[in-house]
Amino acid sequence: MNTKKPTFLLKPSYALAAMLVAAPALAVDFHGYMRSGIGATGGGGDQACFQAKGAGAKYRLGNECETYAEVGLGQEVWKEGEQSFYIDSMIAYKSNQANDWEATDSKNANTDNPYENGTSSIRQFNVQGKNVLSMLPGATLWAGKRYYKRHDVHINDYYYWDVSGPGAGIEDIDVGFAKAHVAWMRNTDGDWTYDGAGTGTNVANDTFDFRLTDIDVNTDGKLIVGYDYGKANLTDEQEKDPGYTDNKGHLVTMEHTQGNWFGGFNKLAIQYGTDGIIGSTGRNSTGNSDGSMLRLVNQGVVGLSDDIEMMYVQIYEDKDLDNKQGQEWFSFGLRPVYKWDNVMSTAFEFGYDQVDPQADGQDTIDLKKFTIAQQWSAGRSFWARPQIRVFATYAMWDGDDYNAASESIETGEDDGMTFGVQAEAWW
């Protein structure tokens, strides 16, 4: 055997031709997300997407009808010893995925005009100063618009703890047994929240967010404990208006993360919220009725074998409102992925949602969704992206109660089938 002659495998690399981005200067972190594609509904028409009425989320594989993208650029602009400043930014874009030209003209956003249905949003612009507070070594002082420690479930795109927005805070304060984080965040209700004879002005809401993370509880297990206090911040004019009540609320969250769990991990979150904060994610809302909410979210990704990974989720949410407009939402989803090789995989997704309205005499509704997708991705992991998937989706519901389809399917129908091709990437 001749060992002197080297063997090579030359694989031409390829680039994302769709992303025409000039080479950024060195040390700029370019990050982002995108999903886009094309689909159709069996029987004709644009791709319909299926969601149970009142459910907080829908299972997303082969069930996303829009183009959504985020483009972020960040850079550490200054560093001296352990002290540093980082600037982060992110702009998001969304459109109905109906035309080449989908202008982001906010005046016409979300209209039916297929050429002007785009929207864009400045979602992040913040500065993070690490180690700049001499009395809190290791901590980061930050201010600006920010995705703040959002907790989500990937397969149904459900954010159950998300107070992101304009804000300021200090994170990663070392308190020995845990890391502490404090933040002041803002969200605002539009003037539509109050339609009485009053002022018709926007209401600013504050959320004060306190978290303890990285608490060791068991082998490979960590605990997060969080408390959010949200309240309306009324102006003098709003204070005098009897139509505005100073709504406020409390949200307590406990989340346990188990690593080394069947080749993956499991996250169990328990949340209890009251009154103004019974939105969905921890923000205050003045339009809310008083009441209480209990929510459990259990999710994980496990490796069933070398070739099969699966994500699962169970959600139970009980909104018990004084005005009887609450509901119980139960959700269960699975997405096993079988990997044929390092690039190609087959994914199956089953999602079940059930919503039981609190008001007497209203029917409980449900939705079952099945999707099969052949996927090609840059790598083998469940999380490997970019990915291109060819999918077929079938959904069933009771057409007498509601129409689960976003379009293309007539009211009264009990089921629907869609198919298409979608790309998804994050980097």
Add this chain to the structure above:
Amino acid sequence: MTTTSRLPLLLGLCSTLLLGCAGEPTSLRHVDAFNKAPQPLSISSSAAKQALAQAPSCCPSVRDFQFTPIPANFSGNVIIDRTAPAFEFDSGKSFFRAFALPQTSRSFEIRLYSQAGDTVLAPNAMLLNGNLQITRLLGKDDFTFVPAQGLKGDSMDARLRVDRLYLDNAGNEAYLVLYTSDEQMAGSTTIEHPAKAYARARGTEPPNIADPVAQHAAEGIIKMVIIEDQAAGQLANTYVPPRSIGQEMGNTVPAIPAPPVQPETKAFYRQAIDAALANRDLEKALRLADEAARVGDESAKTYLLEKVQIK
């Protein structure tokens, strides 16, 4: 079984497809996230270690390595496994791949990405000048783990610039050897869990779980990309001070050898020397011998001395 180099074949294929092996447009090569990385080799690190122990040393010295020439637009995967030659380096025995770098290009950057999975080859890189003298040794401190992003995989990366401001500078680095060392193989690298990479990209809270660890192994795959300075993007010529290669100590500067002299040229100078001697013009004969030496015919001087017998 003979292992033949597939490089010329693949290069040929690339050129027939009019793609060039560079694949991606040069400007996009600068963005790691757009550079498709190969899958890490799936090997057992103990089997690799055993294969290395059994592999015979290919060559008596680095001088005897077979250096594969690579073009200035090179982008490809270097597989360092048991089919690669092995050599007993000062830092330990290792499989290696050796390359002859482009000589007449603009200055360029070499990017190395050693792909990490369950195992990773923690690379060492050796650069040598045209005289096969070591100019740089890169190792543990130079290759650092960079998490996956976009099409880029988890990998141990290094970037190095090779200067070509003066093409006739005999000290220019001409050869690159990729290998690993005992020190590197003793370690391991922690890889960012893909669920955390997702969280980082999406701005969500990463799950608080342990990261997987890649054992350093004797075999691995390194993606190598060469990025030549572009005409428009090249930095204005900066002054590179001459670097001593130890001439003072008697080291010779590796001269670029002159092409061999044509027999016609040789014959011409000998005829002219004969003619000058016939005319008793010794000075002209000496000048002709010098001139012949300058075009590479050192033997003209001997020829002249043989003709001029000291009486």
